[in-house]
Structure formats: C-alpha cells, structure tokens
Amino acid sequence: MPTRAESPVGAFDEARHQLCHRLAIVLREGQTGLQIRFVQTGQSEPQLWIYTLQQHSWTKRDDLVIADELRSSLQELLEGLFRQEFADEWTCHRSEHSDRIEFELKFSRDRITPHLHGDLESYLIGCLSHAHHDSGQDSRRRMGFRGQR
Numbered sequence: 001m002p003t004r005a006e007s008p009v010g011a012f013d014e015a016r017h018q019l020c021h022r023l024a025i026v027l028r029e030g031q032t033g034l035q036i037r038f039v040q041t042g043q044s045e046p047q048l049w050i051y052t053l054q055q056h057s058w059t060k061r062d063d064l065v066i067a068d069e070l071r072s073s074l075q076e077l078l079e080g081l082f083r084q085e086f087a088d089e090w091t092c093h094r095s096e097h098s099d100r101i102e103f104e105l106k107f108s109r110d111r112i113t114p115h116l117h118g119d120l121e122s123y124l125i126g127c128l129s130h131a132h133h134d135s136g137q138d139s140r141r142r143m144g145f146r147g148q149r
Contacts, residue, residue: 015066015073020124022064023105026052028116033106038075040099046071078103081128089127
C-alpha cells in the first residue's frame, strides 16, 4: 500500500504541509514570505532552492530544504497558487528564466500577525487550501447589494 507521500494526492498534500511548515518558520522570524527556485543545471533533475529576503537581498536558506520526491508536487502547488486571480492573505508571483523558474510567495503582515503565536501552520494550510476550494468570496471580489430585497 502506498504511503501518503507516494500517492499523487498524498504527495500534493505533503508538499503543501512542508511548504506551510517552512513558511511558518520564516514568518515567525519576521519575514513576509519566501522565494522558491526550481533550478535546472544540465541534464539532471531540477534542484529546489529556497530564499528569504534579508537586508534587501535574497539569501539562500539551506535549513528550509524540502524533500526531492515532493519537488514536482510543490511546483504543481505553486503553479496553482500563481494562477489564482485573488487572495487576501497572500500573493504569488512567477518568473521564468533560461535556467530556473522562481515563485515568490508573500503574506500580508496584517493577516499573519494575529496567528503568529497560535497554530500558524494550520492557518497557512487553510489559506493555501482556499485556492483549491475557492468559493470566490474574498473581500476584494465581494460585492454588496444596496437595493430592496
């Protein structure tokens, strides 16, 4: 029987869990997000590098490594987040270069602050899961009706 990380859905969920765990570490350090690079060097499998913004420059973080077997699921997750049109809690930007694809995932400091001392990982999982179960009701798209009922 395949383990949770071996099944396609399990690998996707595990990638989301691993990403949220790394995000929680970074957000508790006072950062607002991170950059994830999928770097293609030669014929080998793409490498996964994670960076945080420190003193106005991106710094590689070797302590935030995500397992290689989750690399494709993580990229699929980030592609989905990038395609989301709206999110109140976070933004995701994507850029493609000749040797890498970069995703910059940032969270709103105002929305994160109340959760920093609680179960931040669960909050982040909920925020990023919202992308797959979006009812379209985030505040930037919510419209009020001021007519008669």
